[in-house]
Amino acid sequence: MKTLKLRIKDKHCKMLDQLASEVNFVWNYVNDLCFKHLKRTGHFFSAYDVNEYTSGTSKLCNLHSQTVQAITEELVTRRKQFKKAKLKWRVSNKKSARRSLGWIPFKKAAIKCTDGSVQYGKRQFKVWDSYGLSKYSVKTGSFVEDSRGRWYVCLVVDLPKQEQSTAKQSIGIDLGLKDVATCSDGTVISNPKFYRKYEQQLGIAQRARNKKRVRALHAKIANCRKDHLHKASTMLVKNNALIVVGNLNAAKLVKTKMAKSVLDAGFSALKTMLKYKCENAGVSFEEVNESYTTQTCSYCKSISSSSPKGRAGLGIREWQCHECGSSWDRDINSALNILALGHKRLAVGITPI
Template sequence: MSLHAKTLRVRVKDRHSKVLSRMAFEVNQVWNAANEITRDYSWVPIPGVGFVNLDTSEFDLNKELRGIRKERSLSIGAATVQSVIAQHAKSRRQFKKNKLNWRSSSGSKRALGWIPFKAAGVKLVNGQIRFCGGFFGLWDSYDLSKYELGTGSFSQDARGRWYFNTTVKVEVKPSEGSKSVGIDLGLKTTATCSDGEKLERKRITDEFAEPLAKAQRANKTRLIKTIHARIKNKRNDAIHKFTTAMTKNYGAIFVGNVSSSKLVKTRMAKSVLDTGWGMLKTQLEYKANARSVVYQEVNEKNTTQTCSSCGVISASSPKGRAGLGIREWTCCECGATHDRDINAARNILRLGHQSLEAGILALSAQAAAVG
């Protein structure tokens, strides 16, 4: 059993929405002030040199904005201001930009509320979170008293509801599974395993298409946000259950390296978003790491066309656009009949095993050379 970091998300009671929204407005002021500074220092004219890009560090921003709480009569604490600045600096490094998007507090481009905090800035008292001199009631489904609260944030969803997010340490049991599994990601079926198990694609977007269209025609903003939130929750729940089961039951997981980011730009965007490939792979990877399970993505080229029984790309295998509708086929070389997706998953499993074997042989060769 080992300790791993996990983020818990707990709903804040609605009566605190007004206070949290005011704090979020103040957070946006700090963020935008930091943005102004980094923008102005992006290209500074230096006599005899020209324009020079001066990178503004987190330390520099803290120095420049040390009086902002007093100047603007902010209620958020100094630690929260520092957390906002730290995130601003981190995001600039991540995206390699001097200026980030502005955080608007109103209008069509309004940013959802966000209030970061450090571990020392929050405390659980009688089932409520003490923060910035106030107490915030929770719908505590996790029993937070069992954990040591870490850094995190208060965040707002599209429906205006607030959540308390905190990082905690949890004990995770290593996987009890010793077998390996290959997983093929698809549009008809979200994920198909080499042993035949499937995560069926719930046509979530289609299921809500009619009520969503009605809400959009009637311009019912709150209902539109509610429907989008339901779609997201249903998709997340299905993926969480599947990935947890996979990492509990298997010792090694191999997934095809299909790129969801590229397909989102095509006509298949709606289907790709509905399946949630990116989220599924991300969850598989971090849950596998927590349970000491091998996780690896392999090149899935020709995995659909290759017969997993004889290893030949036969003339009867599904190919190109014409083969997209073929769900079952028989190999004309060996006579094996295949479910299209299970066959691909078995080939992915084989490629995963080959990759591991190659890695072991390379390590053995290195050890022999050193010895």
């Protein structure tokens, strides 16, 4: 399955704002109902139990009955996930700092899709259709609002059969900050540093308390980064039969002084894109432990005393192995070691003839 995200034309925003307000009302009602039942009886309501108390809501709130069910199921799921007796209140007031972004979930029965439009109940919304919606079978989805007040429809669809990749090359990928990714074949995915590019403009808008401009700049930065990573990941998947990536942990790095650079690089998003695109294209994807791949010489497999080590060695970009005399670019050497680890993983469990 795949999720398609399409922008809805702005003329429908007012109607969607009204529907989102009704969704918030249903959420808050069910949230409060479940909490009161818990205090009174000591037991949690299930999504099935709540249906008895929400019958007729679709007519009163102008929502599809499948939307009301989806709201209840989502609330029960998140309550279990976060282990809370009561979840946060959804606020509809646009002037409130705590306002919740618009959200209207639905199921398959509530939606009909044609090229260029989506029909929810009796309401039809025009979209910028870059996919050709009529060829997809919709499973579920939701209308969502972003911080700038723009609305999108997210549709979970069955993915049509993809042509299998005919590429035979395999590569190892070393993720980093100087370059987002360096491949074992010498391919380099640059780091354009989009946040740094717009950082000065962002600071000016923030000091002027121009919230609209701040949101627009943040959206521009995110869109530029996403576009760059999508193009890079598509190119890598198209040209290779096996992709091996190191398990660089972005969650740990954002707790260090490099946090801003880590978030600006977006290599964690690149890894996610590679994973699902490989599944769709029939390309093998492996994630391996990259410990010592920078310090180990990819030719003689020894850990040289001259190799870069730890954070102190981040400035060393080129080094020479004292054991075999090989000269290495830091990132390409690491990518070659990652590729070797990937081949070893593929060989595990194969019974010798």
